[in-house]
Amino acid sequence: MRLQRIFGILFLVLGLLLFLTPGTLAPVCPMKPDGSFMKCHWMDVAEQSIAVVVIFGGLLAALWPAAFSDGIAAMNPALGAESFALAKSLIGGYRVHEMACNLYTRPLIYMLSGLLMAVSAVALCCRLAGRQSMEELRAEGLCKRFLRGKREVKALQDASLCLGRGELVFLTGESGSGKTTLLKILAGPLKPDGGRVLVSGRDSAAFGG
Numbered sequence: 001m002r003l004q005r006i007f008g009i010l011f012l013v014l015g016l017l018l019f020l021t022p023g024t025l026a027p028v029c030p031m032k033p034d035g036s037f038m039k040c041h042w043m044d045v046a047e048q049s050i051a052v053v054v055i056f057g058g059l060l061a062a063l064w065p066a067a068f069s070d071g072i073a074a075m076n077p078a079l080g081a082e083s084f085a086l087a088k089s090l091i092g093g094y095r096v097h098e099m100a101c102n103l104y105t106r107p108l109i110y111m112l113s114g115l116l117m118a119v120s121a122v123a124l125c126c127r128l129a130g131r132q133s134m135e136e137l138r139a140e141g142l143c144k145r146f147l148r149g150k151r152e153v154k155a156l157q158d159a160s161l162c163l164g165r166g167e168l169v170f171l172t173g174e175s176g177s178g179k180t181t182l183l184k185i186l187a188g189p190l191k192p193d194g195g196r197v198l199v200s201g202r203d204s205a206a207f208g209g
Contacts, residue, residue, distance in 0.1 A: 010058070011058030013058075015053075022048065088106060136199065143192060143193050
């Protein structure tokens with residue numbers, strides 16, 4: 001299972017737990033005379049709205065990890081911080097320390113929100129590290145000139161690109177636009193007049209040949 005999909009599932013689970021916390025996994029309002037707890041729906045709305053966004057993001061990241069995991073990992077720390085900050089104001093009876101909403105509900109929301117922030121931070125770091133490690137080929141400011149008789153022809157002028165491991169790209173352009181010249185420089189047989197080619201972070205000029 002891809003790492004991104006694992007994080008997507010974790011986001012989904014944390015979002016579901018946050019959604020169920022107020023009034024379901026833990027009491028929200030003061031105790032009624034019969035010993036049961038009231039459920040104040042208006043207090044649940046903001047917390048559950050945050051949870052719905054986390055659930056939706058986790059679902060997208062789990063189903064389509066390559067397309068959405070970066071955005072979800074960047075979004076969820078803010079949602080976790082917002083949930084953490086809103087816990088006290090949205091849970092009823094917080095002014096009385098002995099009430100169940102203070103003893104159980106708020107600590108549970110704090111814990112789940114903190115886990116969401118931690119998992120999101122780890123996911124984002126993994127994505128950033130993975131993106132750097134997957135970068136295999138980079139061309140920076142490539143220039144190449146040829147002489148045709150007495151006339152100088154610029155086959156390439158300040159050409160740059162970045163290719164990742166396993167990435168499939170298509171090079172298109174009119175005849176004489178420099179496609180073959182670019183490919184020969186990237187492959188190594190042709191040396192550029194300016195710029196450089198990096199392979200896994202190393203300058204290709206250091207390979208010799």
